[in-house]
Amino acid sequence: MTASVTVAVIGGGSFGTALASIVADNGHPTRLWVRNPELAEAINREHRNPRYMPDLQLPETVQATSDLEEALEGAELVFLAIPSKGFAQVLEQARPFLKPEQLLVSTTKGFEEKGFKLMSQLMAEITGFTHLGVLSGPNLASELAQKQLTGTVIASDDDLTRATVQQVLGNRYFRVYANTDIYGAELGGALKNIYAIAAGMAAALGMGENTRSMLMTRALAEMSRFAVSLGANPMTFLGLAGVGDLIVTCTSPLSRNYRVGQALGQGKSLDEVVESLGQVAEGVNTVRLVKAKADEMGIYMPLVQALYLVLFENHSPREMAGSMMGNEQSTDVEFVLPRDEVLKSAQKITRVASD
Ligand SMILES: NC(=O)C1=CN([C@@H]2O[C@H](COP(=O)(O)OP(=O)(O)OC[C@H]3O[C@@H](n4cnc5c(N)ncnc54)[C@H](O)[C@@H]3O)[C@@H](O)[C@H]2O)C=CC1
Ligand SMILES: O=C(CO)COP(=O)(O)O
Structure with missing residues (x-):
């Protein structure tokens, strides 16, 4: 007792x-x-x-x-x-x-x-x-x-x-x-809401399991890159407050953020979606705040950038998928192979090819 x-x-x-x-x-x-x-x-x-x-x-x-x-x-x-x-x-x-x-x-x-x-x-x-x-x-x-x-x-x-x-x-x-790691746990919880919106949208657009799996994994890379820049420990993202929460909110219609993404993917407007929810979906505001912070700190966050355009600049959800596939082909896990090294190698072979 x-x-x-x-x-x-x-x-x-x-x-x-x-x-x-x-x-x-x-x-x-x-x-x-x-x-x-x-x-x-x-x-x-x-x-x-x-x-x-x-x-x-x-x-x-x-x-x-x-x-x-x-x-x-x-x-x-x-x-x-x-x-x-x-x-x-x-x-x-x-x-x-x-x-x-x-x-x-x-x-x-x-x-x-x-x-x-x-x-x-x-x-x-x-x-x-x-x-x-x-x-x-x-x-x-x-x-x-x-x-x-x-x-x-x-x-x-x-x-x-x-x-x-x-x-x-x-x-x-x-x-x-x-x-x-307070910041790591807190940032994990706040940032995954962004990617839950993207995952709900992907589901509504009929994207396959490979696509959703890639989206979640790249989300993990992006959120841990951002969190580490703010002082978090990347290892926290391997735990329940990181990958654990990311999985549940990116796969369950019980998540309000996922439902926001689903409704946007079905062609509803953001105002309509937020109005009908009747509860908080923190991810909508978080996309806006994190995009501004990433711009200010020069942090590479292609998913956040693309989602911002859909939520606040009237881009279509399908465009988001296109821009996701058009970004630079970077590193898988940047704590193993830093992103700068991949970029340098790519520049080297481009130079050789143009010589
Ligand atoms: N619902 C969930 O499954 C989970 C939610 N959270 C987090 O918990 C926080 C609260 O979320 P929910 O309880 O789900 O939200 P909710 O939308 O279900 O309820 C919000 C509550 O806060 C009150 N409230 C809103 N603005 C207020 C203000 N300015 N002053 C005083 N009270 C205010 C509302 O009256 C309501 O009681 C959010 O940050 C959410 O991300 C965390 C884990 C799970
Ligand atoms: O944080 C949550 C589950 O861990 C709740 O997610 P939603 O706010 O998207 O419903």
Whole structure:
């Protein structure tokens, strides 16, 4: 029997609700903060979240509230499950009720536009606390709600945070693996949303399994190149927060980002798709932010560039496939053979041929 830990989950969308259900299932007192008081009342009355997870029966020990002070009072571990666009704002609101001994863990898979910041950076800046972590992995909320077996990663350089999250969340259907590479885990979760949109589009265009497999593998090369430029460890991309999350979101229609890509591939407009989703698909904004950052830092990201044109410059999804095949033939794994060396060899034979 493990010790009971009081947990607050800030954000009662699909993921926050699924997470609260696991925590409570494991016997820990659980608060769930939602901004809408009527939704909080409905959750407490019906023991389910009628807006985001209507089919998930919540343990009665999940207590919903729209009062941040009440949610955070006495909480030892706080999960932040707010979409990236509202993350900083909610954390600022919560700041007066937070204490340095509390452990703060972000589950958000996106970037803050101002300054291109990760959620772990926002947590450090806004709170100045040291017990910080990031949770990321192949964790589709609807599968978690059905207790389908899966795993996740708690990334933190603080051993108390890693061990506590493993103890609080781990159970017979959910395994929690530890990592110290916060940026790697966080970037894996945020960047894979981009490629899930591309994969959904490829599926809608009827592309074959070879194509989808190449797309995912080149996505892994591209996302790890970007992440390493921002200080992440490339090895993290071999784990659940890297390739694990990439596979699930690039293959499952349960992923909202994949569904955005599918709908675009079927000829719907981006506005139409986002409007009809009713939930967040972080990848749309992430494409825009990552493209700007890659341009600024001179990082080669052909898939991001091509997807940006489809999402924001009215290029057709078929053009994206064409541009993907027209790019330079580069290195397979650049941590084995650097891209510059391949380019140099190509230039050498071109020179010889033209002499
Ligand atoms: N749903 C999933 O399968 C998973 C989601 N995530 C990540 O978790 C984060 C949250 O996603 P979901 O719960 O799925 O989103 P959702 O769209 O299902 O729900 C969003 C929740 O955040 C609230 N919210 C939105 N903007 C807010 C703001 N400015 N202030 C306060 N509350 C606000 C909404 O009212 C709602 O409760 C995202 O970054 C997502 O990528 C991570 C793992 C899995
Ligand atoms: O991050 C997720 C699964 O790990 C959820 O993906 P979507 O946001 O695309 O639904």
